Amino acid sequence: MANARESDPNLGYLTKKETEVKLPRPTRVKNKTPASIQITAEQILREARERQEAEIRPPKQKITDSTELGDYRLRKRKEFEDLIRRVRWNKSVWVKYAKWEESQKDFARARSVWERALEVDYRDHTLWLKYADFEMKNKFVNHARNVWDHATQLLPRVDQLWYKYIHMEEILGNVAAARQIFERWMKWMPDQQGWLSYIKFELRYNEVERAREIFERFVDCHPKVSAWIRFSKFEMKNGEIARARNCYERAVNKLGDDEEAEELFVAFAEFEEKCKETERARCIYKFALDHIPKGRAEELYKKFVAFEKQYGDREGIEDAIVGKRRFQYEDEVRKNPLNYDVWFDYIRLEESCGDRQRIEDVYERAIANLPPAQEKRYWQRYIYMWINYVLYEELDAQDVDRTRDIYNLCLKMIPHEKFSFAKIWLMAAQFEIRQLNIDRARKILGSAIGMAPKDKETL
Template sequence: MPEAAAPSDSDSDSSDSDDEDDGAGGADELRIQALEQTLQAQPLDYETHVQYIQCLRKSGNIEKLRAAREEMNKYFPLTPKMWQEWAKDEITLRMSEESFGDIEKLYERGVQEYLSIKLWRDYLDFVEEHDPSVSQCTPSGLSKMRDLFERAITAGGLHVAEGSKLWSAYREYEMAILITITDGNDEEKAKQFQRIRTLFHRQLSVPLAEMESTLSEYKSWEAEQGNANDPSSNFDGVPSNVISAYKKANDMYNERKQYEDQLSDAGASEADKLQEFLKYLKFEESSGDPARVQVLYERAVSELPVSKDLWIGYTSYLDRSLKVPSVLRSVYYRATRNCTWVSELWVHYLLSLERIHSSEEELRGVFERAVQCSFATVQEYLNLYLTRVHSLRRRISDGLDFQLIRQTFTDAEEFLSPQLETKELLRLNAYWAKLELNLGKDPAAARGVWENTIKKSGSVLEVWQQYISMELEMGHLREARSLYKRCYSKRFAGSGSEDICHAWIRFEEEHGTLDDYDLAVKKVTPRLKELMVFKSQEEAKLEAYSLNDNSTADDSSQKRKASKMANKQQPAAKKRKENPPKSAKSSDVQGSKTQKVGETTREKVEASTEMKVDSDSRTGNTGSNEPKSSFYTDKCTVFVSNIDLKANEDDLRRFFSDIGGAIAIRLLKDKFTKKSRGLAYVDFSDNKHLEAALRKNKQKLLGKKVSIARSDPSKSKKSREAGPSSTGHDNLPQSGDDGAKAPGARPDKEVAKDDVKITGKNTFFAPRSVVKPLGWTTKDDKTDGGTGELKSNEEFRNLLLKK
């Protein structure tokens, strides 16, 4: 049986090619499906949109490709190149008289988004070639084409580098029309000659590249018409007014040539190009020609479409100088599509629309688009809502319903309150209550705003103060008095609790009856005493803490000696003499205080707080009896105060992370409660980082402005030698709390926990030789040669007889 014939080489090659095509097609299809899934999950992914369109162009699926481009353009503006590709694809795949209008609309949409000379040229060529009325030179077609050319000249005719291409295309079209005019129609020919001549004159008055070649072309054209007299002359046959305009334009071009040369550098980075555009724009603005400035801005945003600096500069210039409603709408619309994340553009957009008296529907639509964007901070959303409210307030006389303002405030409060700082939330609600009162004429609604604010920020003194102020402005004394009764016993930061008490007394003095005044005094007096007691206890607590730390540092060697004698029983008298009671020392220190409660200097705060961070917070070793080092050299250290009590070391580390160099953080904590005291030391590696840290003074950490100063060990040492001092606290008790029972606190007359308290004549069975007789003072010296030995009863008797 004969063998089967082997397939020919051509058949084999064809089979291999089909297999490769099938494999490539399958891979492309999988790629398209993967991109579709990505876009469903992330419709704002720009790069995925681009890749998806490229894959669809390769596959040739025109329906999907068209839908993909429309979807991308819904979220993003397309580049001029994308519009060119889209139009060419449509022309190639479905060009017909029916589809001409759709393709023309594509070009129209494209030239509206960015200035592109190439796209304009494609648009002009397409209409000239495919529009039957234009190609047949009907009157309507001629009019349409000339209008389109004029639009192109307006958009890009001042483009210094490429504008001459539009002028040349316009002249070529008119020259082609000249050829179609019959010889017998001299009048029409004369008109057409004049049109071409006028185009030459207009172009020669504009500073453009290749001006000399345009002048030569014009002279040649005039020579063809028999108007040249002296071919050797540079301006032979050129009217004097055109010569003057040409020279002026040429000088203008020479002034701009240096900027054009910089922009033509293909290897320049975007940052460098931005700087060159900004320099160029500054120069053009100084020349005072708004049209030239606008064209240069269009060139800039076309090359750098996501530069917020360019868009902000462009829109601001138009608001100041041009003020053409149609232009402003177009530019702001494109600016916010390119830089959706820039809240400043949205705010300016709303203000600009209000200036040109846009409708409420248009303003509301822009605002709703804006609040759906993603901004970096909650403050930006707040500014946007306030801009909207300001606009509604200004236009309330135009017949707007106050309910629009109320609804905007409601939306803002609901959206922003979980993220706003108390100060900003207070600003929003204060404005809301004011408008409810003044525009809405609804005091109950205004009170409702404040009551809602109190539910969220009732511990903030300013909330109550502004609420009370509103009631006083309305003359509602009873309501104001009721608010004082509600808030005088609350805990406020700093001296706020005392301030509100005194404010109530002043209110009753100025507005109330004697009974009202007496009632206020009756309520406020115990509260003020309670606050004073609590502050005194906090001061004593801090002072005892500082004394205990200093004593630990000074007597560490004594403690070590004592620990070695732990197993040896010592006589009571000897123990008492070697370890005299601390109560005398403590009382002397307390007796020397002369400053008011809560008043202190930074040096004293440093002196009382310059200690090592409690080892329990770092190592968890609470059972060690070994002496601990209490002081640091602080050679390259800052002292940070007014720290939020919720802040920890990680928060401080993040706060200084932008400057770097922080090598150690010592957050000072209460000895008894182990809670932060709002103070810290931060060590830095060198003075450079230290100086950078000092510049962060008064910046916010967890919403509070921290104070940062350089730690001065020499001052701290002097303060320690002079003795500890007091410092004020904001942790005030609520009304009804027993200040003496506050955790870790002691009454004023008490001393530190380890001190011995001796009252009356009770000597605790100590021998009389160690008890000071009546008449001794703390300044007297007492010498006792037998302090190290016990005395017998006979010796005691002799001592008494001697006295």
């Protein structure tokens, strides 16, 4: 081969240029104007679907004798068993297998499949429901009872199992058995809906006394405001007004300090209003307003004002309106306790009512909110609350000892090493002079000179 190449110069190695693959050059579009007929993507898909050939399906197999039927069943069972062997955890495969056996009227095998499925995961309550539906649909009542019993023993917290079991017994007319199932369920202390279903069950058969006993157990299991209100409405519906009132009174004794007490008092007052006991309703509203914190009594105030407008006289309406304003002030000072203007308005409201205990309580709460910094500009508005407080105790309450104690407490709270208020010193001294206690007045003025030796303009 080498000799041939040497003798013939044309038989040399191919050059790089000769070995390159030559690709066709892209053709240029000469006419770029849009076509007269535009084809959309939707049209292309539609034409492709129209031209698509029909799906080829295997012909339906017609079974003509028992031998073919046995072969078919054997083949399907083998397919299901192989599938279960691969995906044992897949519950839908078990369900399909059991339903296929049911379609073949082989109920024993279907039952066996359901049992095997429950061995995989007995906590799945949907399997129990479908298993029981299979037994009920094919009228195997005793088998269905066994399934429900087993399911409720293993999964007693699944309410649907109990509901279905009771529904089956009730449809069969077995009321005593349904009641026994309810009793078994109530031992597990279900939620409120379970107890109410038991009560409705008894009322369907006019067992009012039994329903009342269940209500007593219900409020013991769920001592909530909503449960007691339901109990009272049940008694009211049956015409037992005294029993209904007794329910409300017991609820107030047990849940008077609960967070939902407002709802209870409103329901109690509306009950008395329906019974034409307006004075009882008014007493309930006033008792509630005195015991429930202001932040949780908004709805109660609205109901009370509406009640007084309907049944009360002028004085009662004014009291209700004052209570509503009091609630508004309480809400504002709760949001910003350093808003002294609101405290002044609140104090004026209480002074207009004339209740000394309330007035002193508001004053004490107001002066307990010290200014945020020890600068005189923050204290000027605050000091006027002390001034109003001592003037009220001296002039309105005429309590000399308490007035003196308030003056002393105020002078102790002021940071005299940074600033002071000449007005307080002078008022305290003048108060002692009015009480003909000159020695005390001298001591106060001497203390003022010693602790804040400044001119009056800068004191």
